Amino acid sequence: MAIIEVTGLRKAYGGRTVVDEVSFAVQEGEIFGVLGPNGAGKTTTVECVEGLRVPDGGTVRVGGLDPVADHDRVTQILGSQLQESELQAKLTVQEALELYSACYPRPADWRRLVERLNLTDRLSARFGKLSGGQKQRLFIALALIGNPRVVVLDELTTGLDPRARRDTWQLIEEVRASGVTVLLVTHFMEEAQRLCDRIAVIDRGRVAALDTPAGLISKAARSVVISFTPSAPLDPAELAALPQLQSVERSGRTDGRGAAGAAGERLVIHGTDATVDAVISLLARHRITARQLRVGDATLDDAFLDLTAQEA
Numbered sequence: 001m002a003i004i005e006v007t008g009l010r011k012a013y014g015g016r017t018v019v020d021e022v023s024f025a026v027q028e029g030e031i032f033g034v035l036g037p038n039g040a041g042k043t044t045t046v047e048c049v050e051g052l053r054v055p056d057g058g059t060v061r062v063g064g065l066d067p068v069a070d071h072d073r074v075t076q077i078l079g080s081q082l083q084e085s086e087l088q089a090k091l092t093v094q095e096a097l098e099l100y101s102a103c104y105p106r107p108a109d110w111r112r113l114v115e116r117l118n119l120t121d122r123l124s125a126r127f128g129k130l131s132g133g134q135k136q137r138l139f140i141a142l143a144l145i146g147n148p149r150v151v152v153l154d155e156l157t158t159g160l161d162p163r164a165r166r167d168t169w170q171l172i173e174e175v176r177a178s179g180v181t182v183l184l185v186t187h188f189m190e191e192a193q194r195l196c197d198r199i200a201v202i203d204r205g206r207v208a209a210l211d212t213p214a215g216l217i218s219k220a221a222r223s224v225v226i227s228f229t230p231s232a233p234l235d236p237a238e239l240a241a242l243p244q245l246q247s248v249e250r251s252g253r254t255d256g257r258g259a260a261g262a263a264g265e266r267l268v269i270h271g272t273d274a275t276v277d278a279v280i281s282l283l284a285r286h287r288i289t290a291r292q293l294r295v296g297d298a299t300l301d302d303a304f305l306d307l308t309a310q311e312a
């Protein structure tokens with residue numbers, strides 16, 4: 001069952017359309033990612049879902065309710081991540097938890113929440129003195145305090161070090177395992193690939209693609225990457241004629257001109273399985289060996305670049 005349904009959403013600021021006919025549905029129990037370049041309209045879209053912005057067109061439903069007209073009821077089922085500026089630096093962790101608990105008719109037991117989020121020993125610490133990771137954990141606790149069915153997390157791990165980011169990923173997985181649906185806005189491909197069941201890629205206000213991470217990768221033109229250092233140079237014309245070739249990147253000790261792979265130059269070729277087969281045949285035909293040969297699937301990064309337009 002869809003807990004969030006967005007249909008033909010439009011939003012303009014000062015006559016400039018920044019969200020243009022966006023539609024997607026988030027199923028109960030999934031982690032749904034919203035991914036896209038800066039200024040693509042991600043935050044505007046999720047703020048319409050949260051009822052913080054009034055759409056200019058289309059409909060948004062959360063648990064069947066209109067987030068603007070039924071704002072109070074929607075806040076009972078949807079937990080939002082606070083922005084840093086929304087908490088006073090002098091407030092202690094416990095005070096923040098008690099304050100936010102008081103806003104809900106059936107709040108979660110905050111002591112259990114802080115235990116789960118590993119914040120018990122920080123209860124008397126002031127918000128302003130918490131580390132970045134601790135602040136994010138507190139934001140997750142506050143988003144969950146009303147026992148929501150769905151939480152919206154917008155760039156939760158931006159600014160965290162790699163360990164704190166991984167810890168936060170684990171928490172998000174635990175939140176989902178406890179039955180809460182997660183709408184996650186992120187810039188991090190690795191984060192989206194690891195956490196999300198499905199992803200809407202938003203580009204210039206429109207949904208450019210909507211699929212599972214694996215589905216997005218396989219749809220991207222560059223779905224396989226082969227890299228190697230040839231034992232002898234290859235003819236650039238023969239490389240350019242490879243089937244379903246997307247790109248050839250050359251790196252190493254040469255200036256990137258002339259025969260490809262001269263003097264230890266490394267080649268990184270993006271294409272499909274057919275491209276890889278043809279590279280292997282080409283090497284065999286010329287009796288050239290491929291040193292440090294690596295073949296791998298393209299990543300969500302590659303798919304993202306294929307799916308979103310380059311900045312003009």
Ligand SMILES: Nc1ncnc2c1ncn2[C@@H]1O[C@H](COP(=O)(O)OP(=O)(O)OP(=O)(O)O)[C@@H](O)[C@H]1O
Pocket residue numbers: 013014018036037038039040041042043044045
């Ligand atoms: N209140 C506002 N008034 C005018 N323009 C706005 C307002 N809020 C956002 N915008 C503009 O709308 C566009 C979309 O912004 P939005 O914050 O939704 O994008 P985003 O995808 O979340 O970007 P980022 O990844 O940089 O956070 C941007 O060009 C932004 O400058």
